[in-house]
């Protein structure tokens with residue numbers, strides 16, 4: 001399993017909703033969930049909802065000093081939700097309509113519903 005570590009934070013800056021996990025059995029379970037790449041972390045901060053890890057931070061050492069650095073761990077295939085809407089310039093190759101769309105990237109023309117559209121974030 002590949003991990004992307006796109007963020008680092010100190011313990012002091014982690015969200016209060018996260019649960020600190022340093023018990024060796026629990027840590028082992030999280031390591032197995034993440035795969036080999038997570039093996040160098042000794043403790044984790046987790047948010048578990050419905051049995052799924054929705055947020056995971058790894059920490060070296062088992063004492064969560066406020067100044068310690070943690071790394072955000074995201075299992076492969078998962079990505080952070082994109083909250084921000086984008087503005088797209090849409091060109092339909094079916095009806096040749098060209099218009100501006102705000103929101104998630106469109107994949108159909110809103111005039112003729114053709115899927116043959118070119119989009120460009122603007």
Ligand SMILES: [Zn+2]
Pocket residue numbers: 092093094095096097109110111112113114
């Ligand atoms: Zn069209």
